[in-house]
C-alpha cells in the first residue's frame with residue numbers, strides 16, 4: 458500500500474520516544490504528523506530524525522524498503538494538536554511521564570478523537586486509567602509501552618484500561634505487528650506491566666547478591682551478559698524449560714522441587730535500591746565505565762542492539 462492508503466499516524470510529544478516512533482512508522486511507509494508543545498522542539502526533532510535515518514542507512518540498519526530521504530519526507534511537523542490528529546487513525550502520545558501532564562494532553566485530545574481513531578500512550582509506569590478516566594472517548598485509549606531504544610528492541614506492551622474496546626486493543630496489536638514491532642497484550646492493568654515486573658525481580662536478586670558479597674558487580678552482570686542474556690535473545694524462560702527436558706511437564710517433574718528449594722531462599726520483595734549500596738556498585742562500575750563515559754557507552758549499546766536486530770532479521774527471528 459502507498460503512503461496515501463496507509464493510516465496516518467499522529468505523534469504527540471517529540472522527544473526521544475516520539476522521534477523513535479516516528480521513524481518506526483515512516484519505515485513502513487506511514488505518513489507521520491508530529492506535534493510538540495514547543496514548536497522549536499518539532500524542528501529539532503525533524504532535523505534529528507533526518508540525520509538519524511541517514512546514519513542508519515549508512516550503517517545498513519535502516520528499516521523498510523524506502524530510502525532515508527523518502528522516509529524523512531513522510532514525517533512532518535504540525536503547528537497545532539488539532540492539525541496533528543486530523544485524519545489520523547492512530548495516535549501515539551509521548552509526553553513526559555507525569556499524571557497531570559498526560560491528563561491535560563488527553564483532555565485536550567478528547568474533542569478531536571474520532572470513531573476510527575486509537576489513542577495510545579507510551580507511558581512506562583502509569584496506567585491509562587490514571588489519567589484518561591474522565592474522557593468522553595476513553596474506550597479508544599490504551600497503553601502501548603515501547604522499550605528503549607524502540608527502533609532496535611521490538612517489544613511493545615499493550616495494556617488496555619478497564620473500558621478499552623477489544624477492537625481498539627486488537628487494532629493496536631495488528632498495526633504494531635505490521636510495522637515490525639513485537640507487541641504483547643496484557644489482559645488488564647498491573648503495576649510494572651510485564652517487562653518491569655520481570656526486570657525488577659532480576660534486579661532484586663542481583664542487588665541482594667551484591668549486598669551479601671556473594672559476587673562482584675562485574676560478575677553479577679556477566680551472569681546475564683554471558684549466561685541468561687544470549688539464551689533469552691532467542692527463547693524465553695518458559696520455552697527454555699520445555700527444551701531443557703522432555704517438555705515442560707517433564708521439566709517440572711524433574712526440577713520443580715529443586716527450583717522451589719532455591720526460590721524459598723530468595724530475598725522476599727520489596728528490595729530497596731538504597732544509595733549506600735548503589736555507591737558501592739558505582740565504585741566497581743566506574744572502573745570500567747566512568748560517569749563521564751556513560752553517554753558513549755550508551756551509543757555503544759545501541760550499536761550492539763542494532764547489530765543484534767539485523768542478525769535476528771537475517772535469521773528471520775524477532
Ligand code: NAI
Pocket residue numbers: 469470471472473474475492493494495498550551552553554555558562579580581582602603604605
Ligand atoms: P522526552 O522528555 O524526551 O520528550 C517529551 C516531549 O514531550 C518533549 O519534547 C516535550 O517538549 C513534549 N511535551 C511536553 N508537554 C507537552 C504537551 N503538553 N503537549 C505536547 N508535547 C509536550 O521524554 P521521552 O523519554 O520521549 O518519554 C516520553 C514518554 O515515553 C514517557 O511517558 C516515558 O515514560 C515513555 N517512555 C520512555 C522511555 C525512555 O527510555 N526514555 C522508554 C519507554 C517509554
